[in-house]
Amino acid sequence: MSALAADDVGLVRALERFNIRLLWHPSLSEESGAEALAVLQGAADGSIRVDALCVEGAVLTGPNGTGRFQLLSGTGKPVSAWVSAIAARAGVVMAVGSCAAFGGIPTATSNPTDAVGLAYAGAEAGGLLGAGFRSRAGLPVVNVAGCAPHPGWLVETLADLALGGFDAGRLDSLGRPRAFADHLAHHGCGRNEFYEFKASAAKPSDRGCLMENLGCKATQAPGDCNIRRWNGYGSCTDGGFTCINCTSPGFQDPGAPFQETAKLAGIPVGLPVDMPKAWFVALAALSKSATPPRVRTNAHADHVVVPPARKPPKTP
Amino acid sequence: MTATTSRLIVGPFNRVEGDLEVTLDIADGIVREARVTAPLYRGFEQILAGRPPEDALVIAPRICGICSVSQSAAAARALAAIAEVEPPPNGRLAADLVLAAENAADHLTHFVLFFMPDFARTVYAGRPWHEAALRRFAANASEASRVLVPARARFLHLMGLLAGKWPHSLALQPGGTTKSVDPGERVRLLAILAEFREALENVLFADRLEAIAALSSLSALEAWADAAPRDKGDFRLFLHISRDLGLDRLGHGPGTFLSHGSFGLWPAGVVMGGKAQPYDPAQVAEDLTHSWMDGPTQPDADKEGAYSWCKAPRLDGRVAEVGALARQVVAADPLARELVAASGGAVRDRVVMRMIELARLVIAMEGWVRQLRPAEPFCVESPLPLRGAGIGLVEAARGALGHWMTIEAGSIRSYQIIAPTTWNFSPRDAAGIPGPLEQALAGTPVQPGETTPVAVQHVVRSFDPCMVCTVH
Numbered sequence: 001m002s003a004l005a006a007d008d009v010g011l012v013r014a015l016e017r018f019n020i021r022l023l024w025h026p027s028l029s030e031e032s033g034a035e036a037l038a039v040l041q042g043a044a045d046g047s048i049r050v051d052a053l054c055v056e057g058a059v060l061t062g063p064n065g066t067g068r069f070q071l072l073s074g075t076g077k078p079v080s081a082w083v084s085a086i087a088a089r090a091g092v093v094m095a096v097g098s099c100a101a102f103g104g105i106p107t108a109t110s111n112p113t114d115a116v117g118l119a120y121a122g123a124e125a126g127g128l129l130g131a132g133f134r135s136r137a138g139l140p141v142v143n144v145a146g147c148a149p150h151p152g153w154l155v156e157t158l159a160d161l162a163l164g165g166f167d168a169g170r171l172d173s174l175g176r177p178r179a180f181a182d183h184l185a186h187h188g189c190g191r192n193e194f195y196e197f198k199a200s201a202a203k204p205s206d207r208g209c210l211m212e213n214l215g216c217k218a219t220q221a222p223g224d225c226n227i228r229r230w231n232g233y234g235s236c237t238d239g240g241f242t243c244i245n246c247t248s249p250g251f252q253d254p255g256a257p258f259q260e261t262a263k264l265a266g267i268p269v270g271l272p273v274d275m276p277k278a279w280f281v282a283l284a285a286l287s288k289s290a291t292p293p294r295v296r297t298n299a300h301a302d303h304v305v306v307p308p309a310r311k312p313p314k315t316p
Numbered sequence: 317m318t319a320t321t322s323r324l325i326v327g328p329f330n331r332v333e334g335d336l337e338v339t340l341d342i343a344d345g346i347v348r349e350a351r352v353t354a355p356l357y358r359g360f361e362q363i364l365a366g367r368p369p370e371d372a373l374v375i376a377p378r379i380c381g382i383c384s385v386s387q388s389a390a391a392a393r394a395l396a397a398i399a400e401v402e403p404p405p406n407g408r409l410a411a412d413l414v415l416a417a418e419n420a421a422d423h424l425t426h427f428v429l430f431f432m433p434d435f436a437r438t439v440y441a442g443r444p445w446h447e448a449a450l451r452r453f454a455a456n457a458s459e460a461s462r463v464l465v466p467a468r469a470r471f472l473h474l475m476g477l478l479a480g481k482w483p484h485s486l487a488l489q490p491g492g493t494t495k496s497v498d499p500g501e502r503v504r505l506l507a508i509l510a511e512f513r514e515a516l517e518n519v520l521f522a523d524r525l526e527a528i529a530a531l532s533s534l535s536a537l538e539a540w541a542d543a544a545p546r547d548k549g550d551f552r553l554f555l556h557i558s559r560d561l562g563l564d565r566l567g568h569g570p571g572t573f574l575s576h577g578s579f580g581l582w583p584a585g586v587v588m589g590g591k592a593q594p595y596d597p598a599q600v601a602e603d604l605t606h607s608w609m610d611g612p613t614q615p616d617a618d619k620e621g622a623y624s625w626c627k628a629p630r631l632d633g634r635v636a637e638v639g640a641l642a643r644q645v646v647a648a649d650p651l652a653r654e655l656v657a658a659s660g661g662a663v664r665d666r667v668v669m670r671m672i673e674l675a676r677l678v679i680a681m682e683g684w685v686r687q688l689r690p691a692e693p694f695c696v697e698s699p700l701p702l703r704g705a706g707i708g709l710v711e712a713a714r715g716a717l718g719h720w721m722t723i724e725a726g727s728i729r730s731y732q733i734i735a736p737t738t739w740n741f742s743p744r745d746a747a748g749i750p751g752p753l754e755q756a757l758a759g760t761p762v763q764p765g766e767t768t769p770v771a772v773q774h775v776v777r778s779f780d781p782c783m784v785c786t787v788h
Contacts, residue, residue, distance in 0.1 A: 073327025239480020
């Protein structure tokens with residue numbers, strides 16, 4: 001549903017620009033019932049050419065491997081069987097969202113429905129289609145991860161595929177398009193100054209950095225969320241709440257409350273991915289001691305209490 | 317049942333949110349009985365049990381990509397009830413704005429993309445309005461969607477500003493909202509609303525929002541429909557189509573309406589047989605007779621006599637309809653009361669009240685933005701006790717949504733969710749009484765040779781179902 005607002009023009013028009021036509025979409029196409037089944041049947045038996053199969057949502061294999069938790073309406077057959085059949089014919093197979101990519105939220109806690117991703121179960125390759133799966137175009141499943149993924153990630157990946165020249169080098173080690181996965185959600189965060197000085201928020205709506213106390217994982221999370229923004233103006237951290245690393249497998253079970261930072265001896269367990277811990281601790285201590293009163297005060301307020309100082313104009 | 321009864325299984329059902337299958341027993345060109353099947357089980361209530369209580373703010377919204385904020389609000393309200401906190405005025409206004417934006421966007425999406433494209437079908441070629449319907453609403457290529465889908469996307473910039481993103485925000489907390497609004501942002505919010513108002517007034521209504529919001533009787537509605545050519549405004553086009561096809565006589569609901577109340581604009585309550593009565597959540601029980609459920613959260617795919625993963629919520633044993641129509645009937649809106657007096661609630665009535673509510677929501681939102689007080693608090697802290705129980709009641713676009721939560725030793729002990737479409741698309745109960753859609757489908761005409769009867773599609777989509785919430 002996030003994709004419906006793609007590029008401020010909507011999914012259909014955003015894709016049209018790249019000559020991508022929706023064969024069938026459950027929310028947008030006219031075909032329903034028997035007409036829709038004819039399209040899906042054609043896609044599964046190869047009589048209708050499918051350039052890209054986009055799957056949203058985890059595939060539920062329970063109970064006891066029967067797939068009866070998720071039957072395709074009007075067919076009595078598990079959705080898993082339909083996905084496998086169409087995936088075998090499709091030029092490219094794309095998992096849209098972290099559920100389809102890695103299993104996501106349905107696998108949280110006890111995974112009551114035996115949910116899996118298309119080519120991963122959590123961080124482990126496999127899933128429904130198997131670790132060795134390659135689509136007709138020779139690509140592994142393209143994991144447009146995120147919960148929800150940014151509409152731009154979906155549209156731009158499809159467009160990039162349509163333009164040609166897309167190879168496995170455009171994907172990271174978990175099959176995510178590097179176009180967004182090479183960034184961290186931390187890049188461009190509007191709380192940057194608070195992060196630098198380790199001036200941390202203590203409670204919801206505080207303006208300070210969310211990493212030290214409120215569980216923010218933006219320094220570890222793949223995504224260009226704070227570079228491109230969401231819904232025109234937004235991002236999780238701009239909205240005042242913590243990044244939960246929703247583009248990564250396992251995000252659904254962080255091992256601590258989502259909105260609390262897990263710490264060991266007062267130091268956050270989840271430090272920036274490629275930073276030596278000793279350096280982080282040393283720099284944090286140094287920057288904390290250098291925090292300007294303005295930054296420290298504003299970190300614990302929901303609006304700017306102390307504005308930046310202005311030098312008085314020089315008198316000649 | 318006569319010898320000529322035939323059975324039709326319709327699915328997958330397009331342009332509804334999630335997975336739906338409908339089984340129809342048809343005789344003499346009329347649906348005699350309908351069974352509504354939700355073919356997906358998701359287990360969210362099991363996933364929530366045992367987790368830290370505030371994790372519900374992350375997990376519950378992810379039940380749904382289209383009712384995400386409604387789920388968020390219900391979780392936040394359940395936690396607030398347990399913590400015994402109330403958000404400050406700014407927090408309440410900001411949360412109302414975010415929820416109203418989702419409701420308004422959903423009403424528009426439903427009308428333009430889900431409901432109206434069926435009138436562009438070739439089965440209606442030859443009707444005097446078909447050419448206009450084809451031009452305005454044909455799936456994937458319509459003039460209406462080319463203007464109103466971008467308008468909706470730009471309207472959702474309000475979500476970017478107040479909730480970080482949509483769907484799946486963590487901005488709604490038990491003690492208020494995480495995003496404060498400064499004076500510049502308040503102006504931007506008003507600008508977003510002004511742009512959305514313009515699109516609605518130019519394209520959807522071809523009239524001022526205030527004129528739509530003020531329609532207070534059936535005669536006023538009819539007079540408004542006749543006041544301009546039928547293709548002047550998409551809402552007017554719908555009213556003309558509705559008149560021609562008799563949509564006021566199609567899809568009669570159970571006649572009992574339930575609303576949790578919303579925004580302080582529309583109160584909570586129940587209307588049964590035309591009489592208003594108060595709503596008591598303690599009267600709600602879930603019947604599992606025909607659900608593949610062994611207990612409140614335990615699935616049983618082999619259960620005898622079951623045909624849906626959806627449970628059957630009943631209000632003091634009664635079947636109730638929820639949604640925009642129910643909200644306005646319960647709020648004693650004169651037009652809504654007049655519409656259902658004749659029909660008990662039909663396809664036309666559900667669509668009309670959704671559109672009128674859309675106009676009223678945008679007007680209300682403009683007022684709420686002006687009431688925001690920059691530099692005053694948006695959120696208070698909300699520490700939780702180790703044990704407690706709380707209910708979070710919300711009106712999603714599609715109707716009454718409730719979260720029932722208990723915590724013990726600092727963790728979630730039980731979490732029960734009843735979503736709007738769980739009410740509307742529920743299966744039969746122990747007494748054999750069909751759910752609202754099942755009742756509404758009985759009597760629907762089926763044309764010879766139809767495999768996916770178009771009138772059935774109108775009835776189903778008139779409820780604006782969200783199946784993924786239904787089977788959380």
